[in-house]
Amino acid sequence: MTTPSTTHELQVLIDRLHAEYASLNQGNVATYIPELALVKPDEFGICLVTSEGQMFEAGDCDRQFTIQSISKPFTFGMALEALGHEAVSQHVGVEPSGEPFNAIELQSGTNRPHNPMINSGAITVTALLHGQHGGAAIDRVVERLSALAGRPLSIDMNVYESERRTGHRNRAIAHLLVNFGMLQGEAEAALDVYFRQCAIQVTCRDLAMMAATLSNMGRNPVTGQSAFDIREVKDMLSIMFTCGMYDYSGQWAYRVGVPAKSGVGGGVIAVVNRQLGIGTYSPRLDVYGNSCRGVAVCEELASRLGLHVFDCLNVGSSYLNAIL
Numbered sequence: 101m102t103t104p105s106t107t108h109e110l111q112v113l114i115d116r117l118h119a120e121y122a123s124l125n126q127g128n129v130a131t132y133i134p135e136l137a138l139v140k141p142d143e144f145g146i147c148l149v150t151s152e153g154q155m156f157e158a159g160d161c162d163r164q165f166t167i168q169s170i171s172k173p174f175t176f177g178m179a180l181e182a183l184g185h186e187a188v189s190q191h192v193g194v195e196p197s198g199e200p201f202n203a204i205e206l207q208s209g210t211n212r213p214h215n216p217m218i219n220s221g222a223i224t225v226t227a228l229l230h231g232q233h234g235g236a237a238i239d240r241v242v243e244r245l246s247a248l249a250g251r252p253l254s255i256d257m258n259v260y261e262s263e264r265r266t267g268h269r270n271r272a273i274a275h276l277l278v279n280f281g282m283l284q285g286e287a288e289a290a291l292d293v294y295f296r297q298c299a300i301q302v303t304c305r306d307l308a309m310m311a312a313t314l315s316n317m318g319r320n321p322v323t324g325q326s327a328f329d330i331r332e333v334k335d336m337l338s339i340m341f342t343c344g345m346y347d348y349s350g351q352w353a354y355r356v357g358v359p360a361k362s363g364v365g366g367g368v369i370a371v372v373n374r375q376l377g378i379g380t381y382s383p384r385l386d387v388y389g390n391s392c393r394g395v396a397v398c399e400e401l402a403s404r405l406g407l408h409v410f411d412c413l414n415v416g417s418s419y420l421n422a423i424l
């Protein structure tokens with residue numbers, strides 16, 4: 101199949117990718133949070149939203165699942181906005197770790213988490229937000245994610261309770277951070293906000309809309325509401341580009357070449373700057389904790405549409421803007 105040159109052909113491409121990758125049955129749903137083991141492993145959605153708000157979708161795009169780590173770039177953006185670069189960088193770095201998302205490891209020398217996309221960094225960022233807003237921190241996060249999605253979001257209390265009960269590894273990370281003075285205040289209070297933010301329910305369509313909002317310099321292309329200033333968007337996209345897919349981030353940059361973030365709930369977002377937001381949902385995960393079908397679909401979309409930042413198709417006026 102050649103590169104689509106009309107919106108109809110783009111829809112045909114998405115339908116074909118959905119049909120083709122529905123038979124990719126590699127990977128397993130996350131079970132370390134017991135409630136996540138209950139999801140239907142074969143649900144599968146692909147949604148694209150342009151920076152102008154035009155939507156293309158295939159499959160299960162209105163099924164709700166938990167956002168998990170896809171919340172991390174947004175809480176990082178909120179912390180930067182509230183505290184500034186200087187203060188945030190005293191607590192968390194911006195280097196890829198090359199380690200799994202849940203590694204119990206801090207940067208040698210500084211004792212900071214490597215970056216805000218892995219659990220140690222994200223828990224630190226959430227603790228900073230809790231330090232700023234106290235008990236209102238989680239409401240601020242839900243509010244901001246709702247502005248990005250363009251509809252009111254809520255928390256899946258079963259998933260939250262499930263992770264709160266069993267999240268001993270994250271608890272260990274939080275206490276390590278307290279030990280090194282990276283996390284001030286109550287570890288348990290920060291963890292509570294973190295577990296709740298991870299349990300925010302979204303659909304694949306919400307994810308595509310959130311990604312489109314980032315692609316549109318922080319303004320939701322459908323509601324017109326500004327969710328983030330361009331300065332924070334630039335910072336969020338930079339970290340998503342280098343660290344968003346954990347220890348697959350280098351391969352992702354090489355093969356797909358756009359900022360992205362995955363979550364163990366099965367979601368993936370990818371952002372094509374000034375052009376497009378992509379959201380996928382399929383809960384079977386690979387060894388890195390990234391959705392198998394989500395990665396495969398994004399790789400093929402990037403190559404078909406020339407989305408990679410360094411692709412020759414992506415020179416000057418964008419390919420997508422030319423056909424939309």
Ligand code: GLN
Pocket residue numbers: 167168169170201202219263270298362363364365389
């Ligand atoms: N809540 C999950 C955890 O902390 C999020 C991890 C993820 O989505 N990669 O383990």
